[in-house]
Amino acid sequence: MSIDLKKVLKNKAINEWRLFWLISIPMSIVIAIATMNTDLSTGEGVSHMIGYSVRWAIPFIYLVVAASSVQILFPGPFPMWWMRNRKYIGLCFAVAMAWQGMFIFVVSTFLRDYYFKDIYYFRDELEGSIGYIFLAAMVVTSFRFGRKYFDPMQWKLVHKGGIYFLWAYPFSVYWWNLSYATPRPLDYIFYYGGFLAFALRIAAWGKKRKQAAKKKSPESSTPLALKTLGGAMIVFGLIASAIGMHWQKPISAFLTGKPWSAELELWLPFWPFEPFLALFIIGLGTMLVTKHRAQVETKIEAVRLTD
Numbered sequence: 001m002s003i004d005l006k007k008v009l010k011n012k013a014i015n016e017w018r019l020f021w022l023i024s025i026p027m028s029i030v031i032a033i034a035t036m037n038t039d040l041s042t043g044e045g046v047s048h049m050i051g052y053s054v055r056w057a058i059p060f061i062y063l064v065v066a067a068s069s070v071q072i073l074f075p076g077p078f079p080m081w082w083m084r085n086r087k088y089i090g091l092c093f094a095v096a097m098a099w100q101g102m103f104i105f106v107v108s109t110f111l112r113d114y115y116f117k118d119i120y121y122f123r124d125e126l127e128g129s130i131g132y133i134f135l136a137a138m139v140v141t142s143f144r145f146g147r148k149y150f151d152p153m154q155w156k157l158v159h160k161g162g163i164y165f166l167w168a169y170p171f172s173v174y175w176w177n178l179s180y181a182t183p184r185p186l187d188y189i190f191y192y193g194g195f196l197a198f199a200l201r202i203a204a205w206g207k208k209r210k211q212a213a214k215k216k217s218p219e220s221s222t223p224l225a226l227k228t229l230g231g232a233m234i235v236f237g238l239i240a241s242a243i244g245m246h247w248q249k250p251i252s253a254f255l256t257g258k259p260w261s262a263e264l265e266l267w268l269p270f271w272p273f274e275p276f277l278a279l280f281i282i283g284l285g286t287m288l289v290t291k292h293r294a295q296v297e298t299k300i301e302a303v304r305l306t307d
């Protein structure tokens, strides 16, 4: 007997709001039990719950980031189901983040000495607050009543910006954990999970670029030199992503060497972007690998015509 996956994945129990409740209710029960077993009268206890609740949230933001790319790279019933339910997966992320937000509220309101001595750091505060502003805007505009205040362009800006920002936050936390602390197994899982989610986006972007070029001129191809250089950059980026602990110190020292850069590091979220460098190199490599000769020739032709 063969199972019709397409049919199974259309089952109402695992779609849209029911999927949301199916995930968020058990998750909230588990977080509530952990809360009851934690001493919330101490800063350490609340801080533990801040970390605990956000660890529930992270897989969901990674799943949201990867959804459209998986559908482009591996079209099929399961990626389609994933993509269709992206909004509800995002709302599960928001539920876990609401728990984290509540613990942050508790520590910053009732345990102020601990908060300012052990937690408060201006740049982190700024990053975290921007994250929560994006999250709130994304949740509100996920519903018709909130969406009507935004035009499609603004909506896209809030959601794209928010998804990238809320992915970048945990991804960079775990990159730093691998780079200068003694990593826990979970740090590896969440770092590579975030890396994979974004790398899939780059790959999907490359695939679409290639398809668009082929459609425009079926004869076009990528020059060998670009292919080789791009391929080398992708391999280099992949290696760099795995050995951040070996280059973090000198690269950070170099990038923050100038006084203006050291100043920016105090308040500008993520500056100078060390966790993202490897992905940036992979993105550039993908751009070269998918740069078709016909595009280059068209540009040359256009320049000739305007001369």
Ligand code: HEM
Binding pocket: 047, 048, 050, 051, 052, 054, 055, 057, 104, 119, 124, 125, 127, 128, 129, 131, 132, 166, 169, 170, 173
């Ligand atoms: C102003 C807002 C925020 C404050 C005050 C804050 C505070 C904290 C604190 C105190 C911890 C340490 C918990 C522990 O001791 O284990 C922590 C961990 C963490 N936070 Fe936040 N946070 C904020 C916003 C955010 C946002 C928006 C995100 C994005 C998803 C985020 C992601 C994380 C991650 C990934 C960890 C590490 C969890 C782990 O231990 O594995 N935080 N945060």
